[in-house]
Amino acid sequence: MRDIIAEIWATSSRNKLRTALTGFAVAWGIFMLIFLLGAGNGFINGITSNVGSFLANSMQIFGGQTSKAYKGMKEGRSIDLNDADISSTQNHFSKNIETLGAQIRQDGVTITYGENYVSSTLYGVYPNVGEINKIEMLHGRFINDIDNSEQRKSIVISENQAKELAPNQPCSLIGNYVKVDNFAYRVVGINKSDGSSMSTDTYTAFTTLRTMYGRGDKADNIIFSFKGLDTEEANEDFEKEYKSVLNRNHNADPGDEEAIWVWNRFTMNMQMNAGMSIVRTALWIVGIFTLLSGIVGVSNIMLISVKERTREFGIRKAIGAKPRNILYLIIVESIIITTFFGYIGMLLGIAANQYMDATIGQEAITMGSGKAIHTFLNPTVGIDVCIEATLVMVIAGTIAGLIPARKAAKIRPIEALRAE
Known part of the structure; x- marks a missing residue:
């Protein structure tokens, strides 16, 4: 060889x-x-x-603008989601809904702890948001049902924000109070940051934020996980019926595709x-x-x-x-x-x-x-x-x-x- x-x-x-x-x-x-x-x-x-x-079998619902005239009202009306839409989701589609919640957002809040502060976007959420958006907790817990039912001033902040507010011992914030604008909130959890240079999202109870900022019965979006919709055809039928039901709540044409926006993560x-x-x-x-x-x-x-x-x-x-x-x-x-x-x-x-x-x-x-x-x-x-x-x-x-x-x-x- x-x-x-x-x-x-x-x-x-x-x-x-x-x-x-x-x-x-x-x-x-x-x-x-x-x-x-x-x-x-x-x-x-x-x-x-x-x-x-995020969780694959989930949908997020947003208000849009009407594209058709209906009952004497012109097209182009803005649709704001509210409690009636949350109730309709639960009552009309209970066989497919697993967990139901909603979100409301407040931009430009300032969180202060001692002499340190960070700017943030505050989200009022239901407990299912943590599961659907796969928010990973490092310390403490996420917002729960009791926070919402009692309108507790509980807050979940990101890992990056915790390091800014308490550089020496971020986890010491758990159980302590921070100032959010003019209100005192108790820190109940610290979630893992998503990899950006500075995560700006914080979370509190949906009912708390809506009451504190006078948002009435409004919701920025509805979010839920579902079951029993295993094909693209089944999801399309569900979306069509869902839009029709919510359109009626807002005096919009049941067939108007632009009045309600559905982000279906399963079909995506x-x-x-x-x-x-x-x-x-x-x-x-x-x-x-x-x-x-x-x-x-x-x-x-x-x-x-x-x-x-x-x-x-x-x-x-x-x-x-x-x-x-x-x-x-x-x-x-x-x-x-x-x-x-x-x-x-x-x-x-x-x-x-x-x-x-x-x-x-x-x-x-x-x-x-x-x-x-x-x-x-x-x-x-x-x-x-x-x-x-x-x-x-x-x-x-x-x-x-x-x-x-x-x-x-x-x-x-x-x-x-x-x-x-």
């Missing part, structure tokens, strides 16, 4: 350009496959991580998964064709190699070499070159993905609400895919070398010696 490797090395050294072109074709095919799959996975992971930050997930499946398939198709281009390159170069060495093979056969010796020599050369450069391509592809992960894979866009959104996350490919791609190229390279090798092994010595 050592003699064969030495012979292959000598042949490669005499034909540097041919060897370099073969190696480039192999390395490039594997590199592009791994790079494309890694980039695609980064995009998909970024999208799915944002979708996964279904559509997102379908889209991601198409993206994955497209990436694999592009990657495989890139790999095939490398295989074609290897095949062409091996055909040229055999043609260039026809006289050499004729001499070998004239001095006693058997056809299997010629066949073995070409196949081993093909395997060694393909394996070596395939490994290089695999390492370069993994390195490129790691570089993407260390740079754009760590970036996040901070939205207006303070929430950090990742558009590109963990752009990597499993080591099994890398090894499989390399093995495919090695096998393809072997087959590419086998075809011209069989032709060379069958040639008669006198014909080979006559070849130009």
Whole structure:
């Protein structure tokens, strides 16, 4: 085997350009496959991580503007959700509703503790908001039913805000009072920040905020988790009936699609998964064709190699070499070159993905609400895919070398010696 490797090395050294072109074709095919799959996975992971930050079987309802005239009233009226809409949700759709709540928002509040203060957006919420939006608690608890029923001045602040208000011991805020504008609130929990530089969301009881700021019976949005809606068709039927019921509460045309807005996270997930499946398939198709281009390159170069060495093979056969010796020599050369450069391509592809992960894979866009959104996350490919791609190229390279090798092994010595 050592003699064969030495012979292959000598042949490669005499034909540097041919060897370099073969190696480039192999390395490039594997590199592009791994790079494309890694980039695609980064995009998909970024999208799915944002979708996964809330409960899939949930809906959030917002008031919109009427787009149709109805009962003598013109289009363009603003719809403000209220307690009647919350009651209609519970009463008309009880078979599908699991947990029901609502939210109301107060911007620009100032939270003070001692000499420290932070600006914040205060949300009045029901307990189900913590479950639906997957708010992770680090200390204490989230808003509960008692807070709402008794209109308690309880507040949940973010980890970042706690560090601003009590830099030395953030968790010491639990049980203590902070000043929210002109009102004293008791800190009952600290939630994990979402990754933005400064999370600005705090939470109190829905009834408390609405009373303190004189918002009457209004709600900014209704939020609920549901059951029994397992298909896109079932969700569409539910949304249509739901909008019709709430439209009637506001003297809007039951068929008006703009009066009430529904953010259905279940159907969004279904559509997102379908889209991601198409993206994955497209990436694999592009990657495989890139790999095939490398295989074609290897095949062409091996055909040229055999043609260039026809006289050499004729001499070998004239001095006693058997056809299997010629066949073995070409196949081993093909395997060694393909394996070596395939490994290089695999390492370069993994390195490129790691570089993407260390740079754009760590970036996040901070939205207006303070929430950090990742558009590109963990752009990597499993080591099994890398090894499989390399093995495919090695096998393809072997087959590419086998075809011209069989032709060379069958040639008669006198014909080979006559070849130009």
